[in-house]
Amino acid sequence: MIHKDKNFLIILSAPSGGGKSTILNEVLRVAPEIDYSVSFTTRAPRGDEKDGVHYNFVSDEEFLSRREAGDFLETAQVFGRWYGTSISFIRSRLEAKRHVIMDIDVQGAAQIGATDIPYVKIFIIPPSMEVLRARLVKRATDSAEEIAKRLAIARDELKYIPDYSYLVVNDQLETAVQDVLAIVRAEENRVSRYREPIQGFLNQE
Ligand code: 5GP
Numbered sequence: 566m567i568h569k570d571k572n573f574l575i576i577l578s579a580p581s582g583g584g585k586s587t588i589l590n591e592v593l594r595v596a597p598e599i600d601y602s603v604s605f606t607t608r609a610p611r612g613d614e615k616d617g618v619h620y621n622f623v624s625d626e627e628f629l630s631r632r633e634a635g636d637f638l639e640t641a642q643v644f645g646r647w648y649g650t651s652i653s654f655i656r657s658r659l660e661a662k663r664h665v666i667m668d669i670d671v672q673g674a675a676q677i678g679a680t681d682i683p684y685v686k687i688f689i690i691p692p693s694m695e696v697l698r699a700r701l702v703k704r705a706t707d708s709a710e711e712i713a714k715r716l717a718i719a720r721d722e723l724k725y726i727p728d729y730s731y732l733v734v735n736d737q738l739e740t741a742v743q744d745v746l747a748i749v750r751a752e753e754n755r756v757s758r759y760r761e762p763i764q765g766f767l768n769q770e
Pocket residue numbers: 578579580581604605608639640641643648649650668669670671672673674
């Protein structure tokens with residue numbers, strides 16, 4: 566019997582306001598085998614965000630001392646705030662044979678590519694810049710100045726798309742969610758994730 570024995574990180578990146586968290590929440594709802602990586606950040610909570618659920622909200626001092634201690638798989642500064650992924654959380658979930666989905670920016674995603682941890686990188690884009698602007702305005706949690714800043718940064722982030730394996734256009738939520746799930750399923754079946762089980766299979770009488 567061949568067992569799939571490799572779990573991996575599902576890295577989602579998208580411009581802020583690209584609808585990534587809605588897709589992510591829906592993927593988590595329909596795929597109980599996937600865990601969410603709760604990042605650390607030094608930014609303040611927005612709206613009804615809860616500490617330990619949406620982010621671990623920490624001070625600059627705590628973030629930097631954790632960083633110094635090697636607690637993070639990757640870190641990046643986005644909009645002048647620190648963000649980072651807990652390495653112990655990721656390793657414990659992967660050892661428990663779970664996939665881990667993470668919502669990180671393009672700089673952080675590039676750092677993970679340099680580690681030995683298996684991953685798939687998916688970039689999510691809104692159908693147009695106009696849609697992105699409208700979503701940021703509708704969210705109404707940021708000032709006009711903040712929205713303009715996020716749009717300018719979005720343009721820069723799009724330049725990283727060639728570093729990703731998959732592109733999902735977030736037009737219809739349901740389709741985008743199905744696309745992400747299809748990518749995960751396809752990745753699970755990659756020959757490279759079966760190398761040892763195949764050897765065991767060939768060695769059978
Ligand atoms: P927001 O403040 O809007 O929740 O997130 C801002 C940006 O930070 C988004 O692009 C999001 O993907 C990114 N981000 C969130 N958590 C992490 C993390 O742990 N590492 C990195 N590199 N980026 C993150």
